[in-house]
Amino acid sequence: MVQELIDNSADEALAGHATRIEVTVLSDGSVVVEDNGRGIPVGIPPGETRPAAELAFTTLHAGGKFDKTDKSSAYRFSGGLHGVGVAVTNALSNRLLVEIHTRDPQGGGYGHYRLSFVDSKLQEALTRVENSQARRHGTRVQVWPDPRYFDSARVNIRELTHLLRAKAILLPGLQVILNLPEQEALVWQYDSGLAEYLGEMLAEAEPITPVFAGEMYQNDDSNGFAQGEGASWALCWSAQGNPRPETYVNLIPTLDGGTHESGFRAGVFEAVRSFMEHHSLVPAKLKLVQDDVTGKMALVLSGRILDPQFQGQTKDKLTSREAYKLMVQTIRDPLDLWLNSHPEAGRAIVEQAIQSAQLRSRAAQKIERKKGSGLATLPGKLTDCESEDIQRNELFLVEGDSAGGSAKAARDKEYQALLPLRGKVLNTWEVDADLIFKNQEVHNMAVALGIEPHGVAADPEQVLAGLRYGKIMILSDADVDGSHIQVLILTLFLRHFPALLRRDHVFVVKPPLYRVDATWRGKARKIYCEAESERDVAIDRLRAEGVKDSAISVQRFKGLGEMNPDQLWETAMCPDTRSLVPLTMSLSDQAALHERFSLLMSKQSAGGRREWMERDGWTADLDI
Structure with missing residues (x-):
């Protein structure tokens, strides 16, 4: 609910019309989202009988984000086209209050307008309250979530903090403020954007490469993609751990990744493989796969897609097929150039990838006990x-x-x-x-x-x-x-x-190697001997006792298999007669x-x- 409001304010900042977003969580459970953008339009669109502001909060697919042919449109790279937007925010609230400061539709000065809903139904139609201060513009929405629709009607502060901080990171120069009950306000404003944020993410990690940050957008429509499509990124490789990537599309956080992340990783893999081939680092008889190269890559990616398609209204995963090819082309050449300009970093990446491939190869051969x-x-x-x-x-x-x-x-x-x-x-x-x-x-x-x-x-x-x-x-x-x-x-x-x-x-x-048998005075004797020297000693002893050579026979065992069970029991298995070496x-x-x-x-x-x-x-x- 709240993210829909924040995304609308971020779209204004993305289009260059807002420099500040302020979110306030109040003790009564309501949340206020305010920006200094142009303000929601208050005029009546052609063919309609109600103001645009009222339509936005009550009618599905009434947003102004659908015309992608207009290259000057503020919403050309907005965060999604499901079109339900703040209408869902209103539907899931028991109260909603909108205050708008914008230019009067008929021209002239700026006006202060108000619009309110109770249980999703219009309570106060759009009303011009007063003249605004000189050239004041922006939108303020206060929403009270309806407890009937949620396990908890309280906003998740941790997720909200992460979301707002990300907006500041993705929009360098934008000031983002979060006010919480009985706490000092949190203020974010990043001038160096993604690289600065990635550095904070890796504060406790062990990077093996410097951070590579950059951006690349299409200059025109001649390359199979629309003008302005592309991405900005910051990435590096760490020695340990599996850092969770942070990816965004048109400022919308895609927690489950999607085609833009897959394409970006594929482009990174192609660039690293090209570097390996150029420097003769390809290992013999060891096949690298993409995860060997990108498995320990820390990444912050902000994609800009003309017509993004998401999986579900929460927009956690991008499904646009063309985004894959776009991201491959976006990162491959810049990273290839960077690797060849930083050969030590490239070699560190390759060494890590080879180690990963070797571990994976061993794991694939692992044989478990049945x-x-x-x-x-x-x-x-x-x-x-x-x-x-x-x-x-x-x-x-x-x-x-x-x-x-x-x-x-x-x-x-x-x-x-x-x-x-x-x-x-x-x-x-x-x-x-x-x-x-x-x-x-x-x-x-x-x-x-x-x-x-x-x-x-x-x-x-x-x-x-x-x-x-x-x-x-x-x-x-x-x-x-x-x-x-x-x-x-x-x-x-x-x-x-x-x-x-x-x-x-x-x-x-x-076990014995020899068996010496002797018959003397009607008695049969058998002596087992482990070696030739022991055999010779046994024969000499028998001779000394008067046993004739004709009465002595010697058997050499070729192996245990030649012994019958009685012999094997006596010589190897009977605790009283066997010979053991501990x-x-x-x-x-x-x-x-x-x-x-x-x-x-x-x-x-x-x-x-x-x-x-x-x-x-x-x-x-x-x-x-």
Whole structure:
């Protein structure tokens, strides 16, 4: 309601006929809007029987803003053509009083006129009260909102303050005053307009470019647009945050943007892309989109459109199709020139856009853990245990499906669970936490464990709250491939699940590489050995006991899959006979471990690995 009155006063200022707008909120809930424009016409229009002022407040589509062919019209770039305007203000009020100071229709001096309504109906017809002071002109409207039509009949002071301040910003030199009950008057008058306002908006931000302010309007009708159409703007880029743009059309705030904002952003994107191509800054294999460039752009845009079309009477969003092309043409060339005149600012914009594109690319690849009905959907290959005692439960991460089959038959199903791993696990040392679930084996492990990826600084109590197994057993073949799988799993845990190592949940099972069988004096003996040296010691001991060589046989296991369930239970799964290596990490170990794993697992450390192997490779006890 009140904005319709303010917009009419602003139209007078836009046309150059008003220099002051004053709004007063009174304690009785009424609002007064006053300007020093030409005053609402008081004469009777051709073909009508009532004065223009009365028609404006009682009849739809009775405004004087429809003739766009007259290039000298005061309303050529007015704020919208729905035509209902102040008629709606009157319709939603229980009282409305209009006072006009304007030139008499028949010529001569200036007169003071009054017009009033009660419950939207005419109470006092337009009446000439007295002669005005010398050359005094303007309009004063006081309106009492009808509480029947609103949740609250009180004006929103915050929105009103923002609206009035914006009028002062968009119309340099215009004085705007807001009077509030029992408060000192607020007065705005900006001489430098949009640039000054944007500077205030960014007072707490971190701009990475200077403010670029300018304006461009069509000189004539030869470019497909009407003379005078165009825009003024102020923009810059900030380091953080997503500043909300402020856009206007013919001084009307478009809170939801619209085609003028979309076109302006498209023009900015084209100009920045042109700058990148000119300076060979286009990244390889990385496609920039518009939001990468304009996502952190702070913008104040004031468009001037000949015949604006809005979505809804509140005019929050511009829908004029031609406004898109107009704004692209308006900003593209001026910004292109500015970027090439400020190459450092241009490069800062490009760097920010590339970072945004990289983050967007990673986000697009993000793989979420699969969930259903609020519970993690356990992987199909997981053979779970029956017990719910987390401290006792054990999860065996077993190399290969064949070994998994033997382990499944060998396990104690009450507290031992199995998850066979197919092939080599992904090297996750340099993989973001958002992307590790792209690997199915890593996904299966995380879901089975019941925990999310976390960093070394995370609180173990918190991140391990959902842990389903107190012991995590890495069970792989006793060969080079098995060792590699162990390292890959440990890399995953150290990088993305370090709390497991800090709380002593991880173990490596040491399966035997050899089995030595001996028959002596009617008794059969079997000895499992983890390495050749242990095998040789076992054979020497048997010989010392008198066992003949013909009674000694040695079996070398090629892998866990060759073991039958009984053998696997005895050597790897029975708590009384298995051999485990606990893998623990203290806070003091983290730095050294990360340095060593960076050397071993980072793609960027190939040179360092070669140097390390040439220097210390002779110390390794390799089973090749």
